[in-house]
Amino acid sequence: MFMGASTKQGYDIAEKSRKIxxxxxxxxxxxxxxxxxxxxxxxxxxxxxxEYADITRISDDFVHESLKSIRNGGDILTDINMVKVGINRxxxxxxxxxxxxxxxxxxxxxxxxxxxxAMRVAALEGFEGxxxxxxxxxxxLEVLDLVQRGxxxxxxxxxxxxxxxxxxxxxxxxxxxxxxxxxxxxxxGGTPVAVAAVNALINLDMGKV
Amino acid sequence: MFMGASTKQGYDIAEKSRKIxxxxxxxxxxxxxxxxxxxxxxxxxxxxxxEYADITRISDDFVHESLKSIRNGGDILTDINMVKVGINRxxxxxxxxxxxxxxxxxxxxxxxxxxxxAMRVAALEGFEGxxxxxxxxxxxLEVLDLVQRGxxxxxxxxxxxxxxxxxxxxxxxxxxxxxxxxxxxxxxGGTPVAVAAVNALINLDMGKV
Numbered sequence: 254m255f256m257g258a259s260t261k262q263g264y265d266i267a268e269k270s271r272k273i274x275x276x277x278x279x280x281x282x283x284x285x286x287x288x289x290x291x292x293x294x295x296x297x298x299x300x301x302x303x304e305y306a307d308i309t310r311i312s313d314d315f316v317h318e319s320l321k322s323i324r325n326g327g328d329i330l331t332d333i334n335m336v337k338v339g340i341n342r343x344x345x346x347x348x349x350x351x352x353x354x355x356x357x358x359x360x361x362x363x364x365x366x367x368x369x370x371a372m373r374v375a376a377l378e379g380f381e382g383x384x385x386x387x388x389x390x391x392x393x394l395e396v397l398d399l400v401q402r403g404x405x406x407x408x409x410x411x412x413x414x415x416x417x418x419x420x421x422x423x424x425x426x427x428x429x430x431x432x433x434x435x436x437x438x439x440x441x442g443g444t445p446v447a448v449a450a451v452n453a454l455i456n457l458d459m460g461k462v
Numbered sequence: 463m464f465m466g467a468s469t470k471q472g473y474d475i476a477e478k479s480r481k482i483x484x485x486x487x488x489x490x491x492x493x494x495x496x497x498x499x500x501x502x503x504x505x506x507x508x509x510x511x512x513e514y515a516d517i518t519r520i521s522d523d524f525v526h527e528s529l530k531s532i533r534n535g536g537d538i539l540t541d542i543n544m545v546k547v548g549i550n551r552x553x554x555x556x557x558x559x560x561x562x563x564x565x566x567x568x569x570x571x572x573x574x575x576x577x578x579x580a581m582r583v584a585a586l587e588g589f590e591g592x593x594x595x596x597x598x599x600x601x602x603l604e605v606l607d608l609v610q611r612g613x614x615x616x617x618x619x620x621x622x623x624x625x626x627x628x629x630x631x632x633x634x635x636x637x638x639x640x641x642x643x644x645x646x647x648x649x650x651g652g653t654p655v656a657v658a659a660v661n662a663l664i665n666l667d668m669g670k671v
Contacts, residue, residue, distance in 0.1 A: 260573065260576060262573060263575045263576070266600070266625070266627045269626075270626050270627045273626040274626065298625070299624070300624065300650075300652060301625050301648075301649035301650050334548075335547055335654075335657070337547075338543040338547050364469065364470055369471075415510045416507070416510050417479050418479045418482070419475065441510050441511060442510070443652070444653065444654055445652050445654065448544070
């Protein structure tokens with residue numbers, strides 16, 4: 254069942270919500286592919302904020318590369334645990350290293366955030382797959398650095414960190430790379446947005462739109 | 463350190479964000495107490511959405527009763543695990559029963575959502591403290607039912623479920639009870655909003671505004 258519903262009541266609510274979301278954003282998403290539209294719909298469903306239909310940017314290769322990674326059982330890497338626990342139906346690994354003692358050590362030694370340090374730990378661990386950043390701009394920028402230096406094997410990046418300091422800039426920087434991306438413009442984003450995008454991809458992989 | 467920062471860089475970002483948030487919502491929050499303002503600021507910081515300053519409703523007794531519960535080490539009950547993992551600096555218990563086998567069983571037998579069934583499990587477990595609902599309107603309505611029937615000992619409720627179906631109505635219903643509450647008007651809300659409110663209370667308890 255879609256939208257995270259696992260009971261009849263949950264399913265009915267999700268179905269009703271889906272219709273409302275569609276009616277709110279159908280015009281704004283007319284230029285998207287059905288797969289991209291399914292992703293944006295889930296983002297709006299999760300936030301009750303139709304503005305995500307205006308501010309979401311998806312590169313042409315994002316859906317294809319992300320679904321290939323999921324089909325291959327590639328890893329999913331998240332910046333914080335709130336994103337990790339929201340992705341609860343994936344057949345592969347969902348990793349978050351923010352509490353890993355190496356991340357704590359690197360953060361302290363290098364004067365960077367723990368979320369950014371956690372990206373370095375993932376690279377050391379040989380991560381290969383989709384990165385989902387729902388909170389920390391510093392983690393997103395670290396991923397871009399690691400990819401540029403050839404130290405991280407990224408298939409796609411969902412970059413939707415939130416906040417008034419650095420978030421918009423980090424998402425702009427992502428869009429200027431060659432990495433397949435989904436990003437939001439401006440300060441808005443967040444863990445439910447990242448979770449919605451990943452879970453929509455997982456549903457698409459299972460043949461549900 | 464506030465706003466979840468645990469490193470120098472994280473602290474600097476949080477400090478800068480705090481100033482921007484203040485400048486965006488200072489006028490709108492002038493009628494609030496300093497404690498209430500600290501909570502709303504953190505909600506806006508977490509979502510990058512100043513609208514939370516307009517749509518947040520806090521009962522007069524909410525801060526007092528919530529801080530008393532925290533000081534006494536009362537439980538914190540969440541509807542889903544995304545809220546639970548976001549509350550990572552509390553000295554007491556933070557519980558979520560959505561994956562508890564009893565919740566799965568009750569949901570199936572009664573045809574209710576698992577999030578709602580999880581509230582019944584908490585009541586059976588003798589929960590006493592603050593309820594934080596960031597996702598499921600059905601869980602919030604279940605809490606109101608349990609309290610009305612005298613089956614649950616609630617000190618305060620943070621009711622910020624999100625969505626176009628039932629969320630607004632459930633939050634209206636909360637505001638019509640005698641329970642100390644924090645709620646949002648309309649469909650908006652979410653797990654980061656619930657986490658922000660709880661973590662702001664924990665910081666206030668530690669003497670940080």
